[in-house]
Amino acid sequence: MSVRENVVEAKNLGKSYGAVTALDDISFEIGRGEIVGFAGDNGAGKSTLMKMVAGDVTPTAGELLVNNKTENNLTTKHAQELGISMVYQDLALCDNLEIVENIFLGRELTRFELGKFKVIDKDRMLARSQELLDILDLELPSLEEPVTALSGGQRQLVAIARAIAFSPKLVIMDEPTAALSVKAGQPLLEQIRRLPETGCSVMFVSHRLSDLLDTCDRIYVLRRGNVTHEFTAGNVSEAELLHAIAGVSEGNQ
Numbered sequence: 001m002s003v004r005e006n007v008v009e010a011k012n013l014g015k016s017y018g019a020v021t022a023l024d025d026i027s028f029e030i031g032r033g034e035i036v037g038f039a040g041d042n043g044a045g046k047s048t049l050m051k052m053v054a055g056d057v058t059p060t061a062g063e064l065l066v067n068n069k070t071e072n073n074l075t076t077k078h079a080q081e082l083g084i085s086m087v088y089q090d091l092a093l094c095d096n097l098e099i100v101e102n103i104f105l106g107r108e109l110t111r112f113e114l115g116k117f118k119v120i121d122k123d124r125m126l127a128r129s130q131e132l133l134d135i136l137d138l139e140l141p142s143l144e145e146p147v148t149a150l151s152g153g154q155r156q157l158v159a160i161a162r163a164i165a166f167s168p169k170l171v172i173m174d175e176p177t178a179a180l181s182v183k184a185g186q187p188l189l190e191q192i193r194r195l196p197e198t199g200c201s202v203m204f205v206s207h208r209l210s211d212l213l214d215t216c217d218r219i220y221v222l223r224r225g226n227v228t229h230e231f232t233a234g235n236v237s238e239a240e241l242l243h244a245i246a247g248v249s250e251g252n253q
Contacts, residue, residue, distance in 0.1 A: 004031040007067065007170045007201045008053055008084075014061030015048055022048040024225045026062070030170065035192065035202040037212035037233065040222035041245055046205050049222070050172055053203065054086045055079030067169070083169030083200075087159045089178060095148035099140060100129045102147050103162045132161040135198055136191050153184045160191060164198055171195060172203045177211055189215050209238050223247055 006029045013026040023045045030036045040046050051057040052064065055074035063070055066082050074082075093102050101108075104125050111119040129143050138157055140150070147155060156176055163171045173192060177185035185208075192215055195202050206212055212219050213233055221229040221244040229244040 004029060004034075006031050006065070008203070009065040009068075010062065011065070012062035013049075013052065013059050013064060015052065015057060016060050021225055023052075023059075026222075026225075026227050028220050028227060028230075030201050030203055032169075032201055033196040033199075034218065035196065035204055035216045037216035037219040038203065038205045038222060039207075039209060039212055039219055039241060039245055043224075044222040044245075045225040046222055047174075050086070050174055050203065050205055053079070053170075054084060054172055080166075083167070084172065085163040085166070085168040085170070086172040087156075087163045087174060087176060089174040089176075093147050093155060093159060096146060098144045098146055099150075099158055100125050100143040102158055103129050103132070103165055105162065107166065128165065129161065132165060135164075136161065136194065138191070151184075152179055153188055156180070156188050157191060160188075160195075164195065164200065167198075168200050170201045170203060172205070174205055175207065176204075177206065177208055182210075185211065209241050213238060213241070221245055 008030045010026050010028050013023055014021070015023040026049065038046050038049065048057055052059055055076040055078060059072055064072055064074070066084070071082065094105065097105070100122070109121045109124045109128070111121045126143055133140060136157070138161070140154055140157070147158060150158065176188060176192065180188065189211055192202060192204065204212065204216055216233045219231045219233055219236065219241065220227050221241065223245065228247070231241070
């Protein structure tokens, strides 16, 4: 039996804010090329866990390993350097900027730099952006169109293109279909399924259980700051996931 090669591994992670415990004794693994889902009710600890992996939150207990190395003091910058990229629920896109400018926002490609003076290499950014759209098999309006002209689904795809622009090892997806109808979300889910083809793994957090079941390899259930269940997506039903999230067995409904 092959041994999973993990991109991220948590061992007994905890996070407390004074007397409030947000995460308690959390353990999980995300292997290379895997799409791993995280489900749980509001307050289960999903947001804290995502932010911990992305470098926004520091654990107060346990061990977080990235590429088999302990990284308990991650910052967002260091997480990016290690190949971790996050697509936030609000997308963090700038409506007044062009698609290409949003894809490279904060990490623009330059022709040269002289101190604080930088000359942006827009031609190279446009070429790389088109490469990303080709990899994802996407068609968008001109890359020089402002993001405000895009639909909700197209905006999500721009956020994904930005997330994979620098060849990450892990992409964290925070409720990517929350603002979309089931029909509008299907093309987005198809692109998420294709992300492992680009060489990255996916941490997929969602309240929409059907999306997790249709997209993920494995699913962890969080409840009150704990991981209570781990399922293989093909071997669990939506009803079983709901029962696990609620903390009841099917016989105790």
